[in-house]
Amino acid sequence: MIALAKPPLRIAIAGLGAVGLQVARALDAGIPGCELVAVSARDREAAAARLSTLRRPVPVLEIAALEPMADLVIECAPAALLPEIAEPFLAAGKSVVVLSAGALLQHEMLIELARQTEGQIIVPTGALLGLDAVLAAAEGEIRAVRMVTRKPVRGLVGAPYLVEHNIAIDDIREPLRIFNGTPREAAVGFPANLNVAVALSLAGIGPDRTTLEIWADPALTRNTHRIEVEADSASFSMTIENIPSENPKTGKITALSVIACLRKLRAPLRVGT
Numbered sequence: 001m002i003a004l005a006k007p008p009l010r011i012a013i014a015g016l017g018a019v020g021l022q023v024a025r026a027l028d029a030g031i032p033g034c035e036l037v038a039v040s041a042r043d044r045e046a047a048a049a050r051l052s053t054l055r056r057p058v059p060v061l062e063i064a065a066l067e068p069m070a071d072l073v074i075e076c077a078p079a080a081l082l083p084e085i086a087e088p089f090l091a092a093g094k095s096v097v098v099l100s101a102g103a104l105l106q107h108e109m110l111i112e113l114a115r116q117t118e119g120q121i122i123v124p125t126g127a128l129l130g131l132d133a134v135l136a137a138a139e140g141e142i143r144a145v146r147m148v149t150r151k152p153v154r155g156l157v158g159a160p161y162l163v164e165h166n167i168a169i170d171d172i173r174e175p176l177r178i179f180n181g182t183p184r185e186a187a188v189g190f191p192a193n194l195n196v197a198v199a200l201s202l203a204g205i206g207p208d209r210t211t212l213e214i215w216a217d218p219a220l221t222r223n224t225h226r227i228e229v230e231a232d233s234a235s236f237s238m239t240i241e242n243i244p245s246e247n248p249k250t251g252k253i254t255a256l257s258v259i260a261c262l263r264k265l266r267a268p269l270r271v272g273t
């Protein structure tokens with residue numbers, strides 16, 4: 001006997017920028033088992049105009065109005081909005097896809113809330129690679145995880161860490177190391193830039209034992225992340241060179257990672273950890 005079809009997962013998107021708009025378009029084009037039901041945006045009129053080309057336009061609502069309408073929300077907004085977006089969904093035992101992964105470290109109560117209600121926080125691989133291998137290695141013993149991020153100057157300007165430490169990068173002619181520390185420190189100093197390092201640390205040995213260097217490189221056009229892992233099961237190193245999207249801080253692959261993650265939620269065949 002064939003089981004009855006499940007109702008589609010009702011999906012809301014909070015933040016209609018470089019990531020949100022592309023994910024909205026993909027959902028509108030069709031991701032099996034998923035249905036876009038609403039979005040939230042700062043400028044609601046502009047968002048409605050951007051959505052008018054969808055086959056099935058959806059309402060643009062306040063953040064607080066999303067939860068009653070949806071089973072899952074995709075947070076792709078400025079990091080400061082993470083608690084406002086995630087908390088109602090988690091309190092109701094629902095799921096949240098989190099792009100502003102760095103902000104999870106400042107709001108660890110969200111993870112505790114998900115534990116209590118059996119909700120779920122899903123951090124997609126985003127602009128990074130290899131979290132499947134890092135997760136597998138973490139089931140054994142990981143000795144070290146190192147990450148080196150190199151970004152074009154325009155992908156870093158304005159970061160609070162640079163302002164606070166009076167580091168001027170606009171006119172540099174050579175690559176300059178601007179940070180050497182941990183993902184926990186970077187999440188505060190580079191909230192719009194180093195979500196990837198926090199995602200890596202959550203998959204591996206945590207935000208205090210992972211090490212991170214950030215370089216501003218005037219010759220680069222791509223956001224480049226290199227990861228090196230030493231574990232009792234394997235040693236591996238990986239590099240990704242991200243082509244920036246319409247937002248120079250965000251690689252094009254980020255939205256595609258979210259789309260792949262959504263496709264996996266109801267897929268008959270799941271590949272990768």
Ligand SMILES: NC(=O)C1=CN([C@@H]2O[C@H](COP(=O)(O)OP(=O)(O)OC[C@H]3O[C@@H](n4cnc5c(N)ncnc54)[C@H](O)[C@@H]3O)[C@@H](O)[C@H]2O)C=CC1
Nearest residue numbers: 015016017018019041042076077099100126127192195250
């Ligand atoms: N985990 C990862 O691998 C990556 C994470 N990110 C993070 O994902 C998030 C989204 O990135 P992008 O789409 O590039 O950013 P974006 O700046 O292009 O879009 C964010 C959108 O949120 C909107 N917004 C602002 N206030 C709002 C409010 N009160 N209600 C609803 N919407 C509001 C803005 O108008 C903007 O359209 C950022 O936090 C970014 O740092 C970005 C790249 C990779």
Ligand SMILES: O=C([O-])CC(=O)C(=O)O
Nearest residue numbers: 127193194195196250251
């Ligand atoms: O590489 C990118 O495109 C984005 C990035 O570093 C991040 O948000 O963590």
